[in-house]
Each structure stands twice: as structure tokens, then as C-alpha cells.
Amino acid sequence: MNSLGVGTYLTMTELAELVGCRPTSHSCMKRWLTKHGWPYAVNIAGVPQVSRAYYAARMTGTANQSANDGAEDEPNFEALIA
Known part of the structure; x- marks a missing residue:
């Protein structure tokens, strides 16, 4: 923790709020x-x-x-032409 009493990493509750899942859903996170x-x-x-x-x-x-x-990868269509 730093001098303000805040940890280096987000808490599980904070991370769950960001992601939109339960604090115990590590795979989802x-x-x-x-x-x-x-x-x-x-x-x-x-x-x-x-x-x-x-x-x-x-x-x-x-x-x-x-x-x-967050974007989906697109196929490399150029590889099909070669």
C-alpha cells in the first residue's frame, strides 16, 4: 500500500465493477x-x-x-492472393 492506504492493484470488487462480473469470477475478468x-x-x-x-x-x-x-482480428486476405 502507498502512503494514502491504497494498494498497487485494483481490488477484486473494483475489478468486478469495471468488468461487470462477480468478484470471484476470475476467468470472466x-x-x-x-x-x-x-x-x-x-x-x-x-x-x-x-x-x-x-x-x-x-x-x-x-x-x-x-x-x-477490443476489436476482432480480421483475416489476412492479402495472403490468399499470393
Whole structure:
């Protein structure tokens, strides 16, 4: 925790609120985070960990988001022509 008493990572309740699932639905959280391009680490208990700093940057629009943020990949049609 930092000097303000706030942890480095979002709590399970905060992450569940962001994702829209139950705080115990770790698989759901991981799928949503992956689909929407959010970086996360998984701890030894299998719980996804999202940086509070990244969350703040993402929510204010200052984070570097992936170019494919949440978009479905399209097939490489150019490969069919070659």
C-alpha cells in the first residue's frame, strides 16, 4: 500500500465493477481484460491483477492502448492472393 492506504492493484470488487462480473469470477475478468487490451498479471491464486496506475491512466485517456483494443482480428486476405 502507498502512503494514502491504497494498494498497487485494483481490488477484486473494483475489478468486478469495471468488468461487470462477480468478484470471484476470475476467468470472466481475464477474458474481458484480454479482449479489451488491458494488461494484467495473474498471481499464484489465479487472480488477475490490474495496476491502479494503469487503470487511472486508461480511464483518463492517457494510457497507451493497443491498436486492436477490443476489436476482432480480421483475416489476412492479402495472403490468399499470393
